Amino acid sequence: QQKVQQSPESLSVPEGGMASLNCTSSDRNFQYFWWYRQHSGEGPKALMSIFSDGDKKEGRFTAHLNKASLHVSLHIRDSQPSDSALYFCAASGANTGKLTFGHGTILRVHP
Amino acid sequence: DAGVTQTPRHEVAEKGQTIILKCEPVSGHNDLFWYRQTKIQGLELLSYFRSKSLMEDGGAFKDRFKAEMLNSSFSTLKIQPTEPKDSAVYLCASSLGVAETLYFGSGTRLTVL
Numbered sequence: 393q394q395k396v397q398q399s400p401e402s403l404s405v406p407e408g409g410m411a412s413l414n415c416t417s418s419d420r421n422f423q424y425f426w427w428y429r430q431h432s433g434e435g436p437k438a439l440m441s442i443f444s445d446g447d448k449k450e451g452r453f454t455a456h457l458n459k460a461s462l463h464v465s466l467h468i469r470d471s472q473p474s475d476s477a478l479y480f481c482a483a484s485g486a487n488t489g490k491l492t493f494g495h496g497t498i499l500r501v502h503p
Numbered sequence: 504d505a506g507v508t509q510t511p512r513h514e515v516a517e518k519g520q521t522i523i524l525k526c527e528p529v530s531g532h533n534d535l536f537w538y539r540q541t542k543i544q545g546l547e548l549l550s551y552f553r554s555k556s557l558m559e560d561g562g563a564f565k566d567r568f569k570a571e572m573l574n575s576s577f578s579t580l581k582i583q584p585t586e587p588k589d590s591a592v593y594l595c596a597s598s599l600g601v602a603e604t605l606y607f608g609s610g611t612r613l614t615v616l
Binding site (some may be wrong): 423424426433434435436437438441443480482484486487488489490491492493494495496 | 553558596603604605607610
């Protein structure tokens with residue numbers, strides 16, 4: 393079973409709209425969570441990390457973490473065509489630098 | 504600051520060949536990772552080094568895959584012998600350590616014929 397599961401697999405939103413991505417973990421050892429974004433032909437790039445319960449906002453991006461349910465979400469407001477990419481949720485435990493990645497959500501922002 | 508550098512960007516190999524992929528991590532980073540990316544399996548960990556010591560290697564990849572850190576600023580991934588199922592993007596990443604962000608290179612796209 394995949395330890396980090398993402399939904400939906402793909403998502404299409406209009407330019408200027410809100411995109412919401414979800415991630416759930418099945419491993420209670422995970423303490424730290426990230427959202428990564430990957431454009432075609434490039435490596436994944438970190439968008440933001442979240443380690444504490446609640447919301448964390450960086451510009452148009454807001455992450456939310458609920459450690460009790462091991463659920464993380466990412467909300468992108470005012471979505472732009474340049475936000476079209478593959479988005480990964482990643483998690484790690486307390487004593488390792490290794491990240492476990494979900495399968496990703498393909499986001500398409502259409503004009 | 505320079506990011507993670509991977510070479511080559513593309514590699515084409517015949518089945519049975521030996522190939523070596525190269526990675527230069529971000530200067531000062533202690534942890535180095537090799538991941539494989541495919542559409543079906545997603546991102547899978549191949550190897551994880553901390554301060555040049557091997558911390559973890561992906562169990563399924565042990566027999567034909569060997570990653571090494573020759574020094575703190577250079578790593579290689581050797582695949583020997585290659586098989587068509589090894590066709591994938593191989594990503595190198597580095598970080599400062601636990602609870603730190605991983606920085607990825609642009610990857611090497613390997614095609615095995």
